[in-house]
Amino acid sequence: MKRALSVTRDENFAQWYQAVVAEADLAETSPVRGCMIVKPWGYGVWELIQAALDKRIKETGHENCYFPLFIPMSFIAQEASHVEGFAKEMAVVTHHRLKSVDGKLVVDPDSKLEEPLIVRPTSETIIGDAFRRWVSSHRDLPVLINQWANVVRWEMRTRLFLRTSEFLWQEGHTAHADEADAREETRKMLEVYREIVEDVLAVPVIAGEKPENERFPGAVNTYSIEAMMQDGKALQAGTSHYLGTNFAHAQNIRFQGASGELEFCHTTSWGVSTRLVGGVIMTHGDDDGLRLPPAIAPKQIVVVPMLRDKPEDSEVLAYCEALKADLDDLVALKAPLRAHVDKKPVRAANKRWDWARRGAPIILEIGPRDASNGMVTMIRRDRLRDGDKIVSVGMPRADFLATAPALLAEIQKNLFEEAKARLDANIxxxxxxxxxxxxxxxxxxxxxxxxxxxxxxxxxxxxxxxxxxxxxxxxxxxxxxxxxxxxxxxxxxxxxxxxxxxxxxxxxxxxxxx
Structure with a gap:
C-alpha cells in the first residue's frame, strides 16, 4: 500500500522532514526570510510542552516574568566573550521612523537612534542589569526567574523548527550567593529538561557536560541533553549553564554578605526552544507522517464519522458526540483526555489519512453498523501497519472506554522504548x-x-x-x-x-x- 508521504526517510531524510512539517500541518515558511508561521496543530504541540515544563519550573521555585525584546548595544558589549559568540547572528535596530519619498516608504535618516538596539538573541545582559538593581543583600538571594519569549538569531541556513531566525523558547536566569548553590541550580534544571524530554516527549537523551569549545558564550560550564534522530544525527535538546561570576563582574551584580563584605553573585541560565518539536518529528515520525506521543498530542483520540449523505448519518453523528462526551470525562497521563470529532464534509478515508499524517495517537472510525451495535473501530498510530496492511481493531464501545487511558499510556511508553532501543544500539x-x-x-x-x-x-x-x-x-x-x-x-x-x-x-x- 502506498505511503501517506511522497518521500520516505530512506530516500531523503531532509525532504521527508520537510514533508512531515507540511503534511502534518505544523508550520510553514513566512514572508520574512528564515522565519516560520507556526500553525494551530504545531502550536498546540508547543503549548502542551510549554505547560508541562512551566509547571515543573514553578515547582522548583522559579517565577515567570518578562523583559524587553530590545537590548541596548552597550549592555551586550559589557561581556566580551558573550558578544563575540553572538555577534554574527544579531539583528540591529538603528532607526525608529519611516517617511514617504516620491510615494515610497523609506527609512527616515533623521530618525537614527542615539544607541542601536539589539533584537534579543538571549537575555543574560538585560536581566543582569535588573539583577544589579534587585540585589543588595544576601537576604535578596537566590533570585529565580524564567521568561517565555521569542528570540532572534540571524541564521543563514534555516529549517522549520530546527533552526530559524526567530524562534520561541523559555530562558531561566538565576542569581546565587555562592558557587555551590549556583552549580546545584544548573544541574537541577538540566534534570528537569531530561525528565520533560524523556517522560513527556518520549525522546531518550544523554545528559552531560559540553567540552570547552562548545560552551555557551561567557559560561564557566555548559551542560546539555543530546537526542539521537532517526538519521543518526544528534540534536541538542536543552542546555543549562553555570556562568560563574563572569556576568556579575561585567554588570556589577553584587551583594553584601553576612560578614558585611561586598561579593559578586554566581549566576546561571538555561533554556529550551521550539526546536523540541523538530526533535519529536525526527525521533518518532514514519513514512506516513508524524507520530505524536499522547502527552503532547493536541487531540489524543480523534473520532471519524463515516458519513454517506444518508438518513442514518444523524445517528452516526449523535453516537460520535456521545462517545466524545464519555471520553472527555476520562483522565489519561494525569490530565483530562483530549478527544475530537472530525465532522468535516470530507470522505472518511481522507480524514483518516489526514489525522494519521498529523500523528493523532488513536483514530476511531465509526460507521452506521458501529453506531447501531455499540462498537468502535480503532487504529493506533504507533502501530498503523502490519506490512502494507492498515491495522484496525473492532471492539465494544464500553471496552474501549474502559481501556482508552491505558492505551494512551502504552503508546507513550512504546514510542519511548522504540527510540531508546535505537539510541542504545547505535552508540x-x-x-x-x-x-x-x-x-x-x-x-x-x-x-x-x-x-x-x-x-x-x-x-x-x-x-x-x-x-x-x-x-x-x-x-x-x-x-x-x-x-x-x-x-x-x-x-x-x-x-x-x-x-x-x-x-x-x-x-x-x-x-x-x-
Whole structure:
C-alpha cells in the first residue's frame, strides 16, 4: 500500500522532514526570510510542552516574568566573550521612523537612534542589569526567574523548527550567593529538561557536560541533553549553564554578605526552544507522517464519522458526540483526555489519512453498523501497519472506554522504548583511535543530508584545551563531526584519548549533528 508521504526517510531524510512539517500541518515558511508561521496543530504541540515544563519550573521555585525584546548595544558589549559568540547572528535596530519619498516608504535618516538596539538573541545582559538593581543583600538571594519569549538569531541556513531566525523558547536566569548553590541550580534544571524530554516527549537523551569549545558564550560550564534522530544525527535538546561570576563582574551584580563584605553573585541560565518539536518529528515520525506521543498530542483520540449523505448519518453523528462526551470525562497521563470529532464534509478515508499524517495517537472510525451495535473501530498510530496492511481493531464501545487511558499510556511508553532501543544500539564504544572514527563515519558528502546512516561514537577523552582543542575541532570539522557532551555519571576512564594519545580522563560523545 502506498505511503501517506511522497518521500520516505530512506530516500531523503531532509525532504521527508520537510514533508512531515507540511503534511502534518505544523508550520510553514513566512514572508520574512528564515522565519516560520507556526500553525494551530504545531502550536498546540508547543503549548502542551510549554505547560508541562512551566509547571515543573514553578515547582522548583522559579517565577515567570518578562523583559524587553530590545537590548541596548552597550549592555551586550559589557561581556566580551558573550558578544563575540553572538555577534554574527544579531539583528540591529538603528532607526525608529519611516517617511514617504516620491510615494515610497523609506527609512527616515533623521530618525537614527542615539544607541542601536539589539533584537534579543538571549537575555543574560538585560536581566543582569535588573539583577544589579534587585540585589543588595544576601537576604535578596537566590533570585529565580524564567521568561517565555521569542528570540532572534540571524541564521543563514534555516529549517522549520530546527533552526530559524526567530524562534520561541523559555530562558531561566538565576542569581546565587555562592558557587555551590549556583552549580546545584544548573544541574537541577538540566534534570528537569531530561525528565520533560524523556517522560513527556518520549525522546531518550544523554545528559552531560559540553567540552570547552562548545560552551555557551561567557559560561564557566555548559551542560546539555543530546537526542539521537532517526538519521543518526544528534540534536541538542536543552542546555543549562553555570556562568560563574563572569556576568556579575561585567554588570556589577553584587551583594553584601553576612560578614558585611561586598561579593559578586554566581549566576546561571538555561533554556529550551521550539526546536523540541523538530526533535519529536525526527525521533518518532514514519513514512506516513508524524507520530505524536499522547502527552503532547493536541487531540489524543480523534473520532471519524463515516458519513454517506444518508438518513442514518444523524445517528452516526449523535453516537460520535456521545462517545466524545464519555471520553472527555476520562483522565489519561494525569490530565483530562483530549478527544475530537472530525465532522468535516470530507470522505472518511481522507480524514483518516489526514489525522494519521498529523500523528493523532488513536483514530476511531465509526460507521452506521458501529453506531447501531455499540462498537468502535480503532487504529493506533504507533502501530498503523502490519506490512502494507492498515491495522484496525473492532471492539465494544464500553471496552474501549474502559481501556482508552491505558492505551494512551502504552503508546507513550512504546514510542519511548522504540527510540531508546535505537539510541542504545547505535552508540559505538569500540573505536579507540581517530583513524578508526574517521573510517567509521567516512568522508562527509558535499550534501550531508544524503549521507548514509551513522550513529554516535563514545570515545576516550583527555580534555585538551587551547590550541590543542582547536586542532581537534579542525580534524572533526573535515568529517562534519562535532563533540556533543561528556556523559554524566561515568566510572573511571580507561585507554588513551583518541585525539591526543594521553591517558583518558573520561569519555565523550562524537556525532554529526543538527
Amino acid at each position: 559505538r564504544a569500540d573505536l579507540t583511535s581517530f583513524d578508526a572514527i574517521a573510517d567509521y563515519f567516512g568522508k562527509a558528502a558535499e550534501d550531508d543530508e544524503a549521507s548514509a546512516f551513522k550513529g554516535w561514537v563514545r570515545a576516550p577523552w583527555a580534555r585538551p584545551t587551547g590550541a590543542e582543542l582547536e586542532q581537534v575541532e579542525t580534524r572533526l570539522k573535515a568529517l562534519k563531526l562535532t563533540l556533543r557532551n561528556i556523559p554524566l555519571g561515568q566510572g573511571a576512564a580507561s585507554g588513551t584519548c583518541v585525539f591526543t594519545g594521553r591517558p583518558a580522563v573520561e569519555e565523550i560523545l562524537i556525532a554529526r549533528a543538527y
